[in-house]
Amino acid sequence: MTDSQRPLVVVLFGGTSGEHQISCATAGGVLASINEEVWQTFAVGISPEGLWVPMPNDPSAYALSDSGGYTVEAGDLRVAILPGTKTLIQYEVDEAGAMIVATVTTIGEIDVVFPLLHGPFGEDGTLQGLLEMSGIRYVGCGVASSAVCQDKYLTKTVLGAAGIDVGEWTTFTRVDWQGDAASCRERIGQLGYPVFVKPTRAGSSLGISKVDGPSELDAAVEEAMSHDPRVIVEAASPGREVECGVLGTADGSLTASAIGEIRVLTEEFYDYESKYFDPNAVALDCPADLPEGVARRIQETALVAFEAVEGEGISRIDFFYNEETGRLILNEINTLPGFTPASLYPTMFGAVGITYPQLVHALIEEAAARPEGLR
Known part of the structure; x- marks a missing residue:
C-alpha cells in the first residue's frame, strides 16, 4: 500500500496515559512538517483503551482548543506490527473485536517510528522495548533512558x-503511606514547607500539588496517587x-x-x-x-x-x-x-x-x- 521508493515513517500518537490529547496535538505539528517528498508517513493512533487504529494524515484535526483536544476513537479498523518483523498491517474487526482474516492488508515495512506518546506506556521505555524487539528504529531515547x-x-x-x-527530596509508595503514614509525614517535614507532591511517573504536571503545610498534605498525596502509586516529594527550590x-x-x-x-x-x-x-x-x-x-x-x-x-x-x-x-x-x-x-x-x-x-x-x-x- 505504500510507495517503496520513500522510507516509511509511522507517526504514533494518543495512548492510554492522561496526556492523550497533548500527544495528539504534538502529532499534528509533526505531520504538518514532514517532507512527503523525502518520507512517506502513516498516522497511527492509540485509543485510550490501547487499540491501535489508522488515522487521517490531517494535521489540523488534532489541534488543541479552548474546550480541550482530540481523542483517538477506535472504529472497525485496526493496525498492528507483525511480531518479530517490521511489517505494518491493517485489518477489520468483527463486533467482538476479533480480526477478520480476509481483510488483512500490508501497509509496508516500517523504516522509522516517530513515537509521540507522552507519559506512561509510551515515554517510559515500554513502547521502546516493543520496537526494539521488532528491530524497528524510532525517534528518541532508548529503553533504559526513557524508563529512568x-x-x-x-x-x-x-x-x-x-x-x-537535584535538590532535596523523598519518595514513598502507596503501601508505605497506608502502612506508616506518620513516618512518611516525618520525612516530608524534614524537607521544610512548602513542598511539591508529585506522581513519580506522570508528566505534563498532572497530579502535582504545592503544599504549604501539613494540613494540606494528605489531599495532595491522594491526588498524586490517583496517577501513580509511587509519590515523590520535593523541597521547594x-x-x-x-x-x-x-x-x-x-x-x-x-x-x-x-x-x-x-x-x-x-x-x-x-x-x-x-x-x-x-x-x-x-x-x-x-x-x-x-x-x-x-x-x-x-x-x-x-x-x-x-x-x-x-x-x-x-x-x-x-x-x-x-x-x-x-x-x-x-x-x-x-x-x-x-x-x-x-x-x-x-x-x-x-x-x-x-x-x-x-x-x-x-x-x-x-x-x-x-x-x-x-x-
Missing part, C-alpha cells in the same frame, strides 16, 4: 550519582525556572538550545492547565535574560545530564537557578517534551536558528541512522 527519565525517583538517583545537584533542549543528530553530535525561562503570571506553579489551555497564565522568555556564563553553565550541565542517562535524539532539561546563591538544581529530564510548533523545545531551538521542520527531519534522520540491536 520517566521515573523522577530514578532520574534523581542517577543524576545525583553523576554529581549533578527558590529561583528562576529555566529550560534547555538537547538535540542529538545522525553524525553523533549533541547541540544545546538557547535557554528559555518560564514566568508564571497567574498561578503559583506551572500546572497542567497553564501549560496547555491558558495562554495568559505564563510567559516564555527565550533566550532568557541571563549572564553569558550562567547560560553556558546551564547548557553544559544539560549536555552532561543527557549523556549521564544515555539520552538519544531529543530531551528537554528543566532547572531552577537561584540568582542569589548561584545554585543550579536540575528538576527533571523530559525525553519526549511537548513538541507542537509552539512548545518550549522547538521555541528554544528556533532561537539558535533551527526551525521546527528542521528539528523534525533531524530527529528522523538520527533514528534512521541507528544500528539495530544493542548500541
Whole structure:
C-alpha cells in the first residue's frame, strides 16, 4: 500500500496515559512538517483503551482548543506490527473485536517510528522495548533512558550519582503511606514547607500539588496517587525556572538550545492547565535574560545530564537557578517534551536558528541512522 521508493515513517500518537490529547496535538505539528517528498508517513493512533487504529494524515484535526483536544476513537479498523518483523498491517474487526482474516492488508515495512506518546506506556521505555524487539528504529531515547527519565525517583538517583545537584527530596509508595503514614509525614517535614507532591511517573504536571503545610498534605498525596502509586516529594527550590533542549543528530553530535525561562503570571506553579489551555497564565522568555556564563553553565550541565542517562535524539532539561546563591538544581529530564510548533523545545531551538521542520527531519534522520540491536 505504500510507495517503496520513500522510507516509511509511522507517526504514533494518543495512548492510554492522561496526556492523550497533548500527544495528539504534538502529532499534528509533526505531520504538518514532514517532507512527503523525502518520507512517506502513516498516522497511527492509540485509543485510550490501547487499540491501535489508522488515522487521517490531517494535521489540523488534532489541534488543541479552548474546550480541550482530540481523542483517538477506535472504529472497525485496526493496525498492528507483525511480531518479530517490521511489517505494518491493517485489518477489520468483527463486533467482538476479533480480526477478520480476509481483510488483512500490508501497509509496508516500517523504516522509522516517530513515537509521540507522552507519559506512561509510551515515554517510559515500554513502547521502546516493543520496537526494539521488532528491530524497528524510532525517534528518541532508548529503553533504559526513557524508563529512568520517566521515573523522577530514578532520574534523581542517577543524576545525583553523576554529581549533578537535584535538590532535596523523598519518595514513598502507596503501601508505605497506608502502612506508616506518620513516618512518611516525618520525612516530608524534614524537607521544610512548602513542598511539591508529585506522581513519580506522570508528566505534563498532572497530579502535582504545592503544599504549604501539613494540613494540606494528605489531599495532595491522594491526588498524586490517583496517577501513580509511587509519590515523590520535593523541597521547594527558590529561583528562576529555566529550560534547555538537547538535540542529538545522525553524525553523533549533541547541540544545546538557547535557554528559555518560564514566568508564571497567574498561578503559583506551572500546572497542567497553564501549560496547555491558558495562554495568559505564563510567559516564555527565550533566550532568557541571563549572564553569558550562567547560560553556558546551564547548557553544559544539560549536555552532561543527557549523556549521564544515555539520552538519544531529543530531551528537554528543566532547572531552577537561584540568582542569589548561584545554585543550579536540575528538576527533571523530559525525553519526549511537548513538541507542537509552539512548545518550549522547538521555541528554544528556533532561537539558535533551527526551525521546527528542521528539528523534525533531524530527529528522523538520527533514528534512521541507528544500528539495530544493542548500541
